[in-house]
Amino acid sequence: MAERKPIESWLTDMDGVLIHEGVPIPGADAFLKKLRESGRPFLVLTNNSIYTARDLHARLSRMGLEVPVENIWTSALATAQFLDDQRPGGSAYVIGEAGLTTALHDIGYILTDHDPDYVVLGETRTYSFEAMTTAVRLIRNGARFIGTNPDETGPAPAGPLPATGAVAALITKASGKEPYFAGKPNPLMMRTGLNTLGAHSETSAMIGDRMDTDVLAGMEAGMQTFLVLTGLTTREHIDKYPFRPSHVVDSIADLVDLV
Numbered sequence: 001m002a003e004r005k006p007i008e009s010w011l012t013d014m015d016g017v018l019i020h021e022g023v024p025i026p027g028a029d030a031f032l033k034k035l036r037e038s039g040r041p042f043l044v045l046t047n048n049s050i051y052t053a054r055d056l057h058a059r060l061s062r063m064g065l066e067v068p069v070e071n072i073w074t075s076a077l078a079t080a081q082f083l084d085d086q087r088p089g090g091s092a093y094v095i096g097e098a099g100l101t102t103a104l105h106d107i108g109y110i111l112t113d114h115d116p117d118y119v120v121l122g123e124t125r126t127y128s129f130e131a132m133t134t135a136v137r138l139i140r141n142g143a144r145f146i147g148t149n150p151d152e153t154g155p156a157p158a159g160p161l162p163a164t165g166a167v168a169a170l171i172t173k174a175s176g177k178e179p180y181f182a183g184k185p186n187p188l189m190m191r192t193g194l195n196t197l198g199a200h201s202e203t204s205a206m207i208g209d210r211m212d213t214d215v216l217a218g219m220e221a222g223m224q225t226f227l228v229l230t231g232l233t234t235r236e237h238i239d240k241y242p243f244r245p246s247h248v249v250d251s252i253a254d255l256v257d258l259v
Contacts, residue, residue, distance in 0.1 A: 005203045009203060012031075012206070012207040016209030016228070016231020026253055034259040042071055043073045049123045051074070053069045075148040076096070080109075083120075089108050090110075091111070091112050092120045096121065113134055118145070119138050121167060136175045147180070149184065151163045185213045191221055204223045208231075224247070225246045226247045226248075228250070
């Protein structure tokens with residue numbers, strides 16, 4: 001195997017890597033501080049489309065983790081970038097929160113339920129039957145179906161919540177159309193993130209806690225991958241997949257000295 005080039009840019013997942021249920025994971029603050037001081041390009045990524053980058057910056061800051069707004073990349077931003085490339089100045093019917101609607105407003109999209117170019121499904125804590133019915137009818141009438149991310153469940157203190165992927169499955173069953181997901185594990189999210197940094201995959205690394213999204217997306221984008229064991233994946237789970245991360249570490253604290 002060819003020797004990898006030194007890592008010059010870092011991409012890291014947020015939940016399960018930097019924080020867990022609203023609490024910083026030990027070592028996260030030191031890792032982020034080292035990144036900021038080194039001047040190396042980096043992005044904190046999340047498939048959650050509920051919050052804007054500014055919202056996430058404020059939430060992380062309250063936990064003692066300093067991540068500049070421009071270093072946060074969400075599935076909502078990746079989705080907006082994709083739509084802006086595909087159909088600039090288009091229109092969309094959106095099911096989602098401020099993170100998604102703001103991202104689409106910022107690229108000049110019109111949000112409407114009247115003959116939109118796209119139906120865009122994101123994360124929300126208040127999925128309504130009425131909104132899903134509207135989405136189904138618009139898709140059946142020709143709107144293209146886009147999802148921010150395929151995650152079927154999301155974390156919550158009381159247990160898993162149905163997430164975008166689960167609701168997308170319902171809409172698919174009723175409309176007969178599969179969505180195109182812009183978020184992880186689609187390497188599109190990684191490549192648009194790398195382009196934002198002006199970075200190259202050969203000298204970049206992805207840190208995540210999930211084999212099926214973080215590691216898969218990083219691998220398919222051509223990056224080194226680091227799996228941390230502070231989230232959803234255990235060592236026993238790794239062998240269930242037909243691919244492996246480049247490295248497995250206990251936590252983000254083990255990566256501070258690599259920056």
